[in-house]
Amino acid sequence: MGEHVIKLPDVGEGVAEAELVEWHVKVGDLVREDAVLAAVMTDKATVEIPSPVDGEVSWLGAEIGEVVAVGSPIVRITVAGEGGVAAGAAAEKPSARVVQATPTPSPSPQGGGGQQAISAATTEAHKADAADGTAQTGSPSPLWGGARGGGAARPATVSLPRPEGERPLASPAVRLRAREAGIDLRQVPGTGPAGRITHEDLDAFSVRGAAVPVAGLQQRTGVEEIKVVGLRRRIAEKMALARQHIAHITYVEEIDVTALEDLRAKLNAERRADRPKLTLLPFLMRAMVKAVSEQPQINALYDDEAGVIHRHAGAHIGIAAQTPAGLMVPVVRHAEARDLWDCAAEVNRLADAAKAGTATREELAGSTITITSLGAMGGVVTTPVINYPEVAIVGVNKIMVRPMWDGSQFVPRKMMNLSSSFDHRVIDGWDAAVFVQRLKTLLETPALIFVEG
Template structure:
């Protein structure tokens, strides 16, 4: 028998390390070649690491949330034959290379002392039966404290003369979890759960913090009448229901963005703030913020300007599904130049979306609702939807941001203009 060390493989694209986000095995497990051992995450995507040999797990190379360098030992297996490490080297590993914090702490670690016993609280005497409606005996200070704690003194057993309730009786009652509110016993939940922020959630946190700390946001919220757009969308879906993908609002909004940035190319851009360079793009690469079980992903529809409504609708659907089931490629998550974010039917009246750094603009779609709109003579029921658009104020002035939003509003309220060439 021998020891075989499996190292974190070269993931490519200049990646030097990856975060360990999930173990699929534990010491003692028997694995076969090609079984998935662990999942790691880079800045681009989550990657599963398979086993290159069959054997029994003897040692894991890190804990969830650790950063593992490319080439570092990820896991050790006991295998038939010689393996690629000596058993002696493996056995001495913990002594030779302990974690820095453990090595520093080990010589100074004191012997554990027995925990001091808390002072015993006086046990309340058996409850004195009180006639229904009888007012419990207690001092004003005890009553005041009971009110603050939400305790009904009628349910607290008193240890004093004639069942008088003392502060010690309150202490014992609270310690037993028997707080009474409205006649229903409610115990205090004092538990605290610590959840380590790892994987996709940590990437999202870092990206959001980077965006808010670097980008001075300006947000414009505009009301859009989408009654005509919804009528057109419904008619197209009915006509092509058996031959083409179903259209949502997104492909129409994507077409509107393509038209709007043609007149304002600074909005279809990325800002390299370290180099002080704005990179304008000819192609419109629209990211679609997508909620997945692992967290927020932003798959990108590349060259949205070249696709039809149905082309873009099909690609949005395919990328969203791939993002949710974890099969999306790293290329599909990179290269966006402007982003759309939407909470769908859960959306609010208005939002303040955070820009997908280093882009300079993001378009937020809020929920649609029928609202009364004054047409000059009377109120009419219209389908209304608010757009919430945020901009990088270092690159986009308020006037230009407003012009962009008004262009989107005009195109969505008059959807025939989306199909006019020129």
Template sequence: MGTHVIKMPDIGEGIAEVELSQWHVKVGDLVVEDQVLADVMTDKAMVDIPSPVHGKVIALGGQPGEVMAVGSVLISIEVEGAGNLKESAATAPVKEAPVAPKVEAAVESKPAAAAAPRLAAVCQGPMVAREADERPLASPAVRKHALDLGIQLRLVRGSGPAGRVLHEDLETYLAQGQSNASAPAAAAYAQRHDEEQIQVIGMRRKIAQRMQDATQRAAHFSYVEEIDVTAIEELRAHLNEKHGASRGKLTLLPFLVRALVVALRDFPQMNARYDDEAQVITRLGAVHVGVATQSDVGLMVPVVRHAEARSLWDSAAEISRLANAARNGKASRDELSGSTITLTSLGALGGIVSTPVLNLPEVAIVGVNKIVERPMVVKGQVVIRKMMNLSSSFDHRVVDGMDAALFIQAIRGLLEQPATLFVE
């Protein structure tokens, strides 16, 4: 028997160190070639580290959240033969996974016999006996749902990839009588003293750092404007009825992208990046619109490149493609960087007003709130109109308040008179 040492690979782009985000194996596990061993986080993306060999894990080189230098020992695997104890494994291939750790790959790449021992604890019976400190795989929404139902998530059998607990698993757990949900109503008012500590690592740490950096470095100010979107919603419904089957359904987002493109012709200072160290503002002709997208690990911003050259349906298709890629962990680094202005929307949960944080080094972000029907006075008559607020933020070091107001007013005019979106 020998030892195969896998060192932290050189991921490129001059990166000297990365953060160890998550292990997919533990000491004693049997692994196979190409099985994902760990996720590491660079400044731009999550990267899978696969195994180049078959063998047994005998040592792990770090803990989640630890920053490791390229070339440091990541993991040691016992293998048949002499191994590579004295050799560098820093050239081990890596697989890019910019959004979320792809636990599925760690399971699907195993032969059934190798995967069975690890999954046995989560795939048999209605209830699972995990260790008290073991954190089962589940999305934030599932965790909140379990908390609302009074379910201890570690007791629920997960039917998703790698034992991930899904919403339907919670319902199955309740139906099988394993929850306290059937206890007397008084139990709902019982005192609770449980606590849960969640280490801020990986993508969540990167998001936290970027948000903190943005609020500390930029001089944020926000401007909110109310927009009558009745006409553009009627146009959208008409286009979907006429062309939806052949070209795809349109949401409001591609219209907003188009409004940004047209408005920026008169306000190029909004489509800019500010290098505050060099004290240089770079205005760009190309409009690369970042579209904020929620994923299980946090907010991602995939980029619709050259929005100025796209039709409504082209923008819609690209927004949909990028959003799906971000949520599924398949967006590339290039697709998650290079935006010149950002559009953020919470959809139906958009509230009345928000204060979006700038996506540095950009100087403007346009936030979309929900559409609601309100009684409005139009030409002396009270009528029901569809209204929506734009809550936008700007970097006051670069953008003056009047220019910001005029920019949003220009977008308002384009959306309220949608024919002007297409007049050249």
């Protein structure tokens, strides 16, 4: 027997280190060549580390959340023979696969065309089959699974319910779904590689009725420890950076969007089939383009270390988007050169890409001012955190019908608050108010949005 050492490969673009965000195997697992061993995250990409050999995992060199330098040993695999047929060559030229160009947790490796890690439980199950006389003559080696009983594929590893303290293997999406459904993942048998719990496992567990809560009130004493890694850690770091560096001032103003909503409804009713449905965002984007052209200090980045403000001629508007993996900010570049429909189409495209995990690095960087919206959740006032190193962020709140005095009587109007934050180190309160009041004028009289000059 020999030992094959796998090092963290060069993941490209001058990256010297990466954060380990997920192990797909554990010590004792049997893996095939090209099976995914781990996932690491750089600033903008999640990268899978595949195995270059067949063998058994004998050592793991890092913990989840640990930052590993390129070239550092991360996995040792025991292989047949003297170090394996291609051990030397593979060690010198480690490979990696970029699975997402967005900072999202790496996906479950199941369905990878044979790329799977098989736990020792699988081997024991096959041994039991052989002892019972159920193994098929001429079938593939039981180590990797094969056909049995009429050609049906053998199911993947099924793990038993786990004892207290043992962390089950599951993707972030599966963990979120289980948490929302009140399912204890330790009680769910996993059929994925290395006993990983899949969405199908949750479905099967729920069908059996295991997720139905017990009648009556009961104390719950469990404490779940969730290590902050990957995208969640990057979000936390950026929010802390913004709060530590930026002196926030938040200005809230109510906007009468009755005329805007009427215009939006009319445009949507008469739109061509090749045009997207308009939301409030494209109108706000076009209003922001006009407002920042009059106040370029709002459309800027502040390098506080160098003491330099970079005012941008182009309006690159970030759109804060909630995705299954966490908060992302895809960027609509050169909004000043886009009409209403083009803005809407680009917002839709970027939102879909962010949620699907296919947005590119370029689509997630380079914003000069950001829009954030929690209006769909019903909030009426927020205090947005500025997207560092920008100097302003515009927050959209819920639209509500309220009685407003028109000078002679109360009339129903559609009202919405804008909650906007500014970097008070470089934006005076007066200038912040002028900017928001300009947005108010444009949104309350939407025809002005389309007037050039």
